[in-house]
Amino acid sequence: xxxxxxxxxxxxxxxxxxxxWREEAALIVxxxxxxxxxxxxxxxxxxxxxxFPLVIGAAGILLCIAIGIQEFRRRAxxxxxDVVSNTDPAVAADWPRFATALLSAPVFGLVLWxxxxxxxxxxxxxxxxxxxxxxxxxxxxxxxxxxxAVLAVFFPYLVGVNLPHGVVGDWLVDRLRPH
Numbered sequence: 001x002x003x004x005x006x007x008x009x010x011x012x013x014x015x016x017x018x019x020x021w022r023e024e025a026a027l028i029v030x031x032x033x034x035x036x037x038x039x040x041x042x043x044x045x046x047x048x049x050x051x052f053p054l055v056i057g058a059a060g061i062l063l064c065i066a067i068g069i070q071e072f073r074r075r076a077x078x079x080x081x082d083v084v085s086n087t088d089p090a091v092a093a094d095w096p097r098f099a100t101a102l103l104s105a106p107v108f109g110l111v112l113w114x115x116x117x118x119x120x121x122x123x124x125x126x127x128x129x130x131x132x133x134x135x136x137x138x139x140x141x142x143x144x145x146x147x148x149a150v151l152a153v154f155f156p157y158l159v160g161v162n163l164p165h166g167v168v169g170d171w172l173v174d175r176l177r178p179h
Contacts, residue, residue: 017080021071028068035060100131116166121148 035057042053075083104124112120125144134140155161165173 013080017083020083021075024071025068028064028071032061032064032068035064097132100128104128112164112166114166114168116169117163118148118152119166119169121151 038053038060039057042050042057045053108120108124111123122144125147126140129140130137152163155163
C-alpha cells in the first residue's frame with residue numbers, strides 16, 4: 001500500500017532486501033559500463049589526449065570492482081533487518097528527493113552554462129543536500145566552500161585549465177573590463 005509520502009510501508013522486509021541488492025548491483029554495473037566506455041572511446045586518441053580518460057576509467061573500474069566485492073561480502077554477512085532498516089532515509093523518500101536526484105544534473109548543466117562554475121557548484125553544494133533531506137547544514141557549508149575553493153585553485157593554477165564563467169559571467173567580464 002502506497003502512502004502519501006511515497007514509501008511502500010507494507011512491503012515485506014525480504015522484498016525490500018531483494019530490491020536493495022538488485023538496485024546495488026544495477027548501479028554498480030551501469031557505472032562500470034560508463035567507465036569501460038570512457039576507456040573504449042579514448043583508445044583511438046593520441047597518447048597525451050587519452051592519458052586522463054585512461055587514468056579516470058581505470059580508477060573507476062577498480063573502484064567499481066572494489067565496491068562490488070564489498071557489497072557481495074556485506075550481502076553474505078548482513079542480516080536482512082540491518083540492510084534496509086526503517087530509519088534509512090531512502091525508505092521514506094518522497095517526491096522532492098526523487099525529483100532532486102533526477103533533475104540535479106540537467107539543472108546543474110544549465111546553471112553552469114548560464115552562470116559558470118562557481119555559482120553552479122556552490123548552488124549544487126548548498127541546495128542539493130537540503131533538498132535531499134540532509135540536515136547538517138554546518139557540515140554542508142564547510143564541505144561546499146572547501147570543495148569549490150580547492151577546485152578553484154587546483155584547475156586554473158596547478159593544471160592550467162580555466163573554469164567556465166558562463167554566459168552571464170562572460171557578459172559581466174566584458175562589461176566590467178576597461179576598454
